[in-house]
Ligand code: SF4
Ligand code: SF4
Ligand code: SF4
């Protein structure tokens with residue numbers, strides 16, 4: 307085989323679950339190292355930003371970035387890698403959709419309010435009598451100036467910042483998804499097979515329900531919403547039929563229905579919206595709304611009763627956009643005028 | 646989206662069979678109505694996906710009305726029963742986002758209720774006037790201004 311490809315596996319605001327998932331591909335890691343050298347990574351090899359800066363433009367064959375674009379350092383890294391790489395891969399829900407960290411966008415008052423909650427008097431568990439908060443710039447007693455990256459006001463998917471070639475959804479991407487991707491790159495390098503088209507989401511075009519083996523009823527009508535811990539979960543029946551909110555109807559397939567099949571847990575939606583919709587939250591809201599406690603007295607249903615039915619969903623925004631608020635049609639909280 | 650920069654913009658998403666006919670009647674009857682709304686017709690209120698409402702707000706609408714047939718009158722029997730659940734859920738979500746619930750309404754207006762259509766539009770429009778521009782529209786206008794300044 308000719309020259310090895312050059313790979314970067316970079317971390318933005320990550321929980322490192324994505325790194326664990328990469329290590330989880332076991333033996334296939336050897337296939338990966340057969341064809342690829344890791345030329346930049348904060349986790350796997352000892353490289354610094356300086357090394358990256360010195361590389362010629364387009365030097366890296368593919369850069370995988372996991373974690374969200376939380377602060378200016380994350381954004382800087384994404385831009386720098388874009389310059390240095392032929393292919394950019396949004397790896398994991400954080401990078402592809404904003405991920406769980408992007409739920410921070412739903413805090414009214416934005417970063418100011420979040421800081422106040424974390425460092426201020428809002429929370430009983432915070433003891434900070436002097437009101438110390440992290441500073442962007444700080445002068446040490448010896449006169450050196452230290453800097454910390456500033457937080458972005460809102461978290462957006464990486465493709466809102468730079469051009470992205472491929473997406474691996476999931477929190478983290480399923481081992482099978484990573485293997486599919488590594489396999490495609492491997493055979494491209496060794497056998498010359500074409501790569502997936504630009505913009506491809508390395509998952510399925512189907513909806514998760516189609517991948518899920520649970521028995522689905524002919525007609526749904528949820529009489530009561532149950533949290534998973536509140537009932538004995540039937541391992542065979544569709545979760546929605548059991549009144550447990552499952553995002554499978556609004557989620558892209560490709561993980562192999564890990565949670566519903568293996569975990570006996572409902573899908574939380576980490577593979578993001580299906581190919582047919584823009585907004586996973588709206589799509590789930592729409593699906594759930596259509597099957598929520600249809601009664602035999604719809605004609606004279608009062609507003610109060612309707613209110614009670616929907617109030618069973620405790621946190622629609624957080625539930626329906628758990629991984630994709632950064633990618634939503636409206637992706638941040640606003641403050642409206644009081645009349 | 647609009648000609649007058651400062652007039653509130655209202656999007657009405659209506660079903661074809663009742664509300665659209667009601668709006669038509671209001672027009673033919675020459676009832677007094679504000680002119681700052683755009684009506685988008687769908688086959689049934691159930692076709693009005695929450696995504697459409699979010700899009701309207703994201704593009705700068707100051708108010709959105711979803712309207713359809715009265716309970717019992719939906720041409721597809723239960724479309725409006727489903728829709729009112731979605732709309733209630735959506736209302737909860739819009740509240741979480743911070744958009745005032747007063748910017749958003751669900752109305753049942755039949756084909757014979759031209760007067761009700763006109764009244765609804767008048768009242769809603771006055772309510773939006775009192776609220777002023779939506780915070781999203783303000784943001785969009787600020788962004789545009791910044792872009793224009795950057796171009797000069
Ligand atoms: S996608 Fe999930 S596993 Fe990966 S960094 Fe984000 S939170 Fe962690
Ligand atoms: S809703 Fe959930 S449990 Fe039901 S079929 Fe879809 S993925 Fe499976
Ligand atoms: S079942 Fe849903 S939450 Fe679980 S891994 Fe698959 S997409 Fe993610």
Ligand code: FES
Pocket residue numbers: 660661662663664688689690691713714718719720721722724725
């Ligand atoms: S046709 Fe009017 S609400 Fe269904």
